[in-house]
Amino acid sequence: MPECSVVSRSWSELTTSELYAVLKLRTDVFFVEQKVDEEELDNRDQEPGTRHHWIADSSGTVAYLRVLVNDEPEHLDARHIIGRVVVRADRRGEGLAQQLMAVALKEFTGAPMLLHAQQYVAPLYAKFGFVAFGEPYDEATIMHISMYRAASTAVNG
Template identity: 70%
Template sequence: MPECSIVQKSWSQLTLEELYSVLKLRTDVFFVEQRIDEEELDNRDQEPSTEHLWIADASGAAAYLRVLLDAEATHLDALRIVGRVVVRADRRGEGLAQLLVARVMEQHGHESMLLHAQEYIAPLYAKFGFEVFGESYIEAGIPHISMYRAGR
């Protein structure tokens, strides 16, 4: 199996090469492949509390997600928001997103969390205890669902 070591850094710890690799992955998938035409760079990446997690290989970032920390809960008591989960096309099906989510659960599983998932991938998050709430909605032309996980 190809490399699967997880890297975790805050904005101030990212090197230029790491930042480029992560942003290239996000834009290749969200803009080029999925044709999402909504804002990708929302300034949340730069917040000191944002955690960037990724798995890299010789071609760069193969999988990525970020964890945000909100000052106030937007749903029940969830302050942590998992988002921007993405896997490069040539590495899909290897469980890389699961590895990243599992790391987040190891570190923050005692806290309540929220995420907004593309509907087709909701079963991945359900494996980690996330439950759907509210109605399905269209975001950037793609069906999404909101999911919540109570702290343990």
């Protein structure tokens, strides 16, 4: 898997071009490709604690994820939530999501984390120490499973 440069920024550090590229990728995949009809712009992107991580090429953003920080734990002791993990169709299978996960987990070393995985992608997150809990559920017509990663889990990616 070739290494690509991961960019990490908070909301206040994003340029308008970076924001546009990230939102274009998210809408191209979630709305156009996957037909998700849930609210994409949920105001969580703008929160001071939110971290945006992405990889870009000459055509734009190719992979993205964000890490949210909740005031209260959503499950057990997990206040950090990984979400909006997305890879452009023409770049899937290159390990880009794994690179983003490794960077995000390194940035929040020691923090217990949670994510809501599309069920078919759960094995990717298991590589990083995430363990599924609860029953699968339908979110935006796509089956998901909640996954938790304890604070002491090492990054394997």
